[in-house]
Amino acid sequence: MARAATTSDAFNAVAEPQRRRILVLLKGRERPVNELARALRITQPRTSKHLRVLREVGLVRVRGAGQQRLYGLDARGLQPVHEWVIGFEQYWNENFERLNEYVKKLQLKEHADAKRS
Amino acid sequence: MARAATTSDAFNAVAEPQRRRILVLLKGRERPVNELARALRITQPRTSKHLRVLREVGLVRVRGAGQQRLYGLDARGLQPVHEWVIGFEQYWNENFERLNEYVKKLQLKEHADAKRS
DNA sequence: TTGACATATGCCGATATGGACATATATTTG
DNA sequence: CAAATATATGTCCATATCGGCATATGTCAA
Known part of the structure; x- marks a missing residue:
């Protein structure tokens, strides 16, 4: 088995x-493929392929508008990512660092006390 | 160019x-490789390789402890991920959905008014 | 229908896996 | 030093890209 599909x-x-x-570009408003391609300075085919991946995981929606296809953001799919990451917030928090240090010192102290008794 | 390296x-x-x-397993405490492998029910070599990737991006730290190598969490590297995702929070928020609907209706109304005048 | 413009797809090449297995390395102990 | 235990690495295989290019598909206008 190779790496998981980007569409997984x-x-x-x-x-x-x-x-x-x-996704960032789509925050404000819907945009057609070519506009995205220009903004990202990548080819249109590549842009379409990225959009396809995003569509397959449900992060963007498409809507035909004449010749164009307007892509819009559907950020709900990012919620799982957010929830997973938020579970680690305390670990990079400065306050947590301090607490961590404090606990360590306490443990060392207790250990020393136990030996002494 | 192929897909970006997992260590990028x-x-x-x-x-x-x-x-x-x-990473979740390392939340509570440091753990040796074998313990992680057993917990994940994957082979030890695979576990070591995953740990290597995590080490290369700085998400875990290693510490030799006798024969074992204890891996510990260093979640600070997740902060960029959190910051990026949090930028989309408003878009999956229920309140934002409502606001969005409201704005759309307003725009429709204005459009109609403009026509009428 | 023919053009023109906007997108989507197919194909090729180079690369980086992730998993299984075998094996090298490192550390502790007798 | 040799054996045992814990990890790290190298190799092989199958797969999934990502990028560039050519080209098919779709839509609108004259």
């Missing part, structure tokens, strides 16, 4: 820098 | 389910 879930889809940029 | 950044490292599980 939001985690994989979002691992690609260009796709993250696309 | 936290986004890629975390795209792998097993690696996410490893």
